[in-house]
Amino acid sequence: MTDIFSAIQRTAIRIKDAIDTKDIGYSQQENSSGETQLQLDIKCDMIIEEEFSNVASIHTIASEEKEKELTLHEDGRYFIAYDPLDGSSLIDVNLSVGSIFGIYENGFGAQNMVASCYVVFGPRVEMVFAHNKTKLHLLQGKEFEFVKEIRLNEKGKLNAPGGTQQNWKPYHKELVDSFFAEGYRLRYSGGMVPDLHQILLKGGGLFSYPGTSDKPDGKLRKLFEVFPFAFIFKTAGGEAIDGKKDLMELGHAHIHDTSPCFFGSKYEIQRVKEVYADN
Numbered sequence: 001m002t003d004i005f006s007a008i009q010r011t012a013i014r015i016k017d018a019i020d021t022k023d024i025g026y027s028q029q030e031n032s033s034g035e036t037q038l039q040l041d042i043k044c045d046m047i048i049e050e051e052f053s054n055v056a057s058i059h060t061i062a063s064e065e066k067e068k069e070l071t072l073h074e075d076g077r078y079f080i081a082y083d084p085l086d087g088s089s090l091i092d093v094n095l096s097v098g099s100i101f102g103i104y105e106n107g108f109g110a111q112n113m114v115a116s117c118y119v120v121f122g123p124r125v126e127m128v129f130a131h132n133k134t135k136l137h138l139l140q141g142k143e144f145e146f147v148k149e150i151r152l153n154e155k156g157k158l159n160a161p162g163g164t165q166q167n168w169k170p171y172h173k174e175l176v177d178s179f180f181a182e183g184y185r186l187r188y189s190g191g192m193v194p195d196l197h198q199i200l201l202k203g204g205g206l207f208s209y210p211g212t213s214d215k216p217d218g219k220l221r222k223l224f225e226v227f228p229f230a231f232i233f234k235t236a237g238g239e240a241i242d243g244k245k246d247l248m249e250l251g252h253a254h255i256h257d258t259s260p261c262f263f264g265s266k267y268e269i270q271r272v273k274e275v276y277a278d279n
Ligand SMILES: O=P(O)(O)OC[C@H]1O[C@](O)(COP(=O)(O)O)[C@@H](O)[C@@H]1O
Pocket: 035, 064, 083, 085, 086, 087, 088, 089, 162, 163, 164, 190, 191, 192, 193, 219
């Protein structure tokens, strides 16, 4: 696992350099979710593929930017699904973006997840790695330094509601409004990594990306986005559900499958469960 941890650190330094260069033009290609890829999305995907190619313990990779899985080392144990650049449409407005890595053993699937990691590219570059604990690291020069363990409180103060409101179910709107009525503050940048990072570091709250009338299975992808953050939240003492079920109990049929998702501290997730159980 240390070799993977080091490889992710190297990708972070190279991706930071790629983000800092001027040209972020759109490519002519679409990814598997039908979104136009930025040249930067493709470049970050290549950086990660290159670094992981040098790690013998990695069997197969799956990327948001690749249609299919790619086997790297037949003798490896780990299967890594990653989103090379999450929130890439925020680059041109200079908001924070990230990379997300789900590390699975002996095949992809929530039940096989053994570790999870994300990197935030904001004013600073930070990395959160969850294995037995959830740990925060900060890039200083060319090295990541350990900062602290992340633990969520029982209840937070932030509310990050994703998805187009026009397409929310009425009970979902009531749920979101109920937190605002209780004094929760809106925090939503449109980048999953910084939005969830903020909730983790401020002690708790709720991030939701529900099923909507136009996207009944939500937008966020299970293997690269949903399961990695579910693992991180649970390791940090929070919870992660699809409305009813624990996200880590869900299966997947295809590497690009999506799921509605709710991440938060225990108090907020309990409320989500109550509202969704009745609907
Ligand atoms: O614009 P919306 O519908 O709120 O969606 C925002 C979500 O989409 C994403 O940008 C999807 O990720 P990509 O940028 O990797 O496609 C998440 O980071 C974010 O949480």
